[in-house]
Amino acid sequence: xxxxxxxxxxxxxxxxxxxxxxxxxxxxxxxxxxxxxxxxxxxxxxxxxxxxxxxxxxxxxxxxxxxxxxxxxxxxxxxxxxxxxxxxxxxxxxxxxxxxxxxxxxxxxxxxxxxxxxxxxxxxxxxxxxxxxxxxxxxxxxxxxxxxxxxxxxxxxxxxxxxxxxxxxxxxxxxxxxxxxxxxxxxxxxxxxxxxxxxxxxxxxxxxxxxxxxxxxxxxxxxxxxxxxxxxxxxxxxxxxxxxxxxxxxxxxxxxxxxxxxxxxxxxxxxxxxxxxxxxxxxxxxxxxxxxxxxxxxxxxxxxxxxxxxxxxxxxxxxxxxxxxxxxxxxxxxxxxxxxxxxxxxxxxxxxxxxxxxxxxxxxxxxxxxxxxxxxxxxxxxxxxxxxxxxxxxxxxxxxxxxxxxxxx
Amino acid sequence: xxxxxxxxxxxxxxxxxxxxxxxxxxxxxxxxxxxxxxxxxxxxxxxxxxxxxxxxxxxxxxxxxxxxxxxxxxxxxxxxxxxxxxxxxxxxxxxxxxxxxxx
Numbered sequence: 001x002x003x004x005x006x007x008x009x010x011x012x013x014x015x016x017x018x019x020x021x022x023x024x025x026x027x028x029x030x031x032x033x034x035x036x037x038x039x040x041x042x043x044x045x046x047x048x049x050x051x052x053x054x055x056x057x058x059x060x061x062x063x064x065x066x067x068x069x070x071x072x073x074x075x076x077x078x079x080x081x082x083x084x085x086x087x088x089x090x091x092x093x094x095x096x097x098x099x100x101x102x103x104x105x106x107x108x109x110x111x112x113x114x115x116x117x118x119x120x121x122x123x124x125x126x127x128x129x130x131x132x133x134x135x136x137x138x139x140x141x142x143x144x145x146x147x148x149x150x151x152x153x154x155x156x157x158x159x160x161x162x163x164x165x166x167x168x169x170x171x172x173x174x175x176x177x178x179x180x181x182x183x184x185x186x187x188x189x190x191x192x193x194x195x196x197x198x199x200x201x202x203x204x205x206x207x208x209x210x211x212x213x214x215x216x217x218x219x220x221x222x223x224x225x226x227x228x229x230x231x232x233x234x235x236x237x238x239x240x241x242x243x244x245x246x247x248x249x250x251x252x253x254x255x256x257x258x259x260x261x262x263x264x265x266x267x268x269x270x271x272x273x274x275x276x277x278x279x280x281x282x283x284x285x286x287x288x289x290x291x292x293x294x295x296x297x298x299x300x301x302x303x304x305x306x307x308x309x310x311x312x313x314x315x316x317x318x319x320x321x322x323x324x325x326x327x328x329x330x331x332x333x334x335x336x337x338x339x340x341x342x343x344x345x346x347x348x349x350x351x352x353x354x355x356x357x358x359x360x361x362x363x364x365x366x367x368x369x370x371x372x373x374x375x376x377x378x379x380x381x382x383x384x385x386x387x388x389x390x391x392x393x394x395x396x397x398x399x400x401x402x403x404x405x406x407x408x409x
Numbered sequence: 410x411x412x413x414x415x416x417x418x419x420x421x422x423x424x425x426x427x428x429x430x431x432x433x434x435x436x437x438x439x440x441x442x443x444x445x446x447x448x449x450x451x452x453x454x455x456x457x458x459x460x461x462x463x464x465x466x467x468x469x470x471x472x473x474x475x476x477x478x479x480x481x482x483x484x485x486x487x488x489x490x491x492x493x494x495x496x497x498x499x500x501x502x503x504x505x506x507x508x509x510x511x512x
Contacts, residue, residue: 156474220494222473224485236488236495266475293470295509 001030005088005098007078009035012289012303013104014066018393019311021068032072032096038063041132042386044300047164049135050142051175056132066391081261083282100284100314103270107160107290107298111250114155116226126246129168147184148244153233154191155223159252160290160298166196166206167336168247173213174338188216190241195219199352202345205369209337254291269293275326277310286310296329296349304390305330308400330402334379342375344368348402354409359398361406368407416441427507431462434504443502454490456481458503465505471496
């Protein structure tokens with residue numbers, strides 16, 4: 001039997017287990033997936049928890065519910081990959097051999113990377129919302145908060161779901177308005193980027209939204225430390241921003257074992273060819289999702305679009321053919337803007353987010369770079385699609401490759 | 410693309426003043442770009458510039474974290490050498506492309 005080994009059973013790994021079990025003959029191929037945790041988190045839902053829209057039970061299901069028949073599942077931490085000998089060593093010392101390896105171990109938040117972030121105010125007046133613990137703690141805190149300076153800070157690039165902190169401040173504006181205390185809450189968005197987002201048109205549109213909603217922005221801020229005693233964040237250039245409640249997007253790092261395996265960059269993201277999605281040094285290793293160092297968003301939609309390319313190229317490699325799949329870096333993000341509305345961006349390596357309609361040119365129903373009610377329902381509907389269609393690797397009515405039709409230049 | 414005479418040499422630059430051909434770079438050019446940015450270069454600056462040019466030549470991505478871990482300077486010293494926007498200024502002076510931030 002030949003062996004395909006998948007590391008990581010999050011969004012990307014689970015989708016690939018489902019796709020590859022269909023693509024590969026069960027009499028010839030063993031498929032094994034390894035993950036340290038048994039719970040699958042619907043991570044796009046974390047954003048909704050601090051504002052009481054979702055609770056913990058809305059975003060968790062057992063991972064076992066999503067694996068197809070015929071895939072071996074191992075719950076264990078991974079110690080390292082030995083790519084020269086085609087094997088992976090688990091924490092208990094067990095070695096798993098592979099013919100092909102697929103790395104899908106994502107990214108984790110590493111608040112310990114910023115001085116003072118996990119100090120005495122951590123989970124008291126300083127929170128994150130990228131973990132279930134942080135999102136739930138913040139929901140409890142907001143229930144009785146009397147107002148003050150709410151500061152949302154992005155520590156470092158890259159971080160997953162790049163629009164989430166913007167959605168967070170939009171939600172916060174609506175949440176405190178609806179509670180009749182918006183005049184007591186001063187909201188500030190502090191980012192290492194020069195503006196609200198990276199690309200010109202989206203930055204302009206989202207920057208204007210911040211202004212309309214009376215949210216301050218402090219750009220070009222690279223955090224050096226959190227001063228817990230004086231409740232302020234300080235950047236390397238000496239700029240200080242005071243807070244009463246700090247919501248941090250901590251540094252994102254790839255899995256530690258990637259560093260131990262010598263396959264990663266400065267932040268433990270796996271060095272990956274951005275078009276073929278193969279690891280740059282080893283022919284039988286592919287990478288999908290947040291774990292890869294490719295220059296696009298770290299987001300489930302990217303992993304979803306990349307999944308078709310990884311399947312195609314993995315089959316090319318197995319069958320000894322030239323690669324036919326070429327990834328374009330396609331990302332598609334629904335952005336909640338509060339008050340039951342949302343906007344949508346669709347982009348890739350070369351094309352910035354443009355206005356227009358999606359997925360059907362001229363018809364929509366979703367509006368690109370427009371604030372509409374339908375976009376918000378698209379995001380809510382997506383949770384159902386995620387659990388029932390996406391994770392199971394079923395076809396979606398959206399092309400993997402970004403389409404120019406429907407976009408206005 | 411346009412050309413600009415820096416330190417008496419004609420070099421090609423983009424609309425933001427970043428050099429388009431790293432091989433045209435000299436220490437004199439670096440000193441003149443630095444002056445435009447309000448920086449007087451010393452030996453420590455050149456150690457950082459060497460590190461940056463070698464990283465780019467090797468096809469690696471530049472990050473403040475990477476430079477902070479380089480052993481040449483830590484992140485704080487890097488900010489002190491190139492105040493304000495260290496990565497943007499340092500790459501411009503080093504004659505390499507401006508790093509793109511992808512999120």
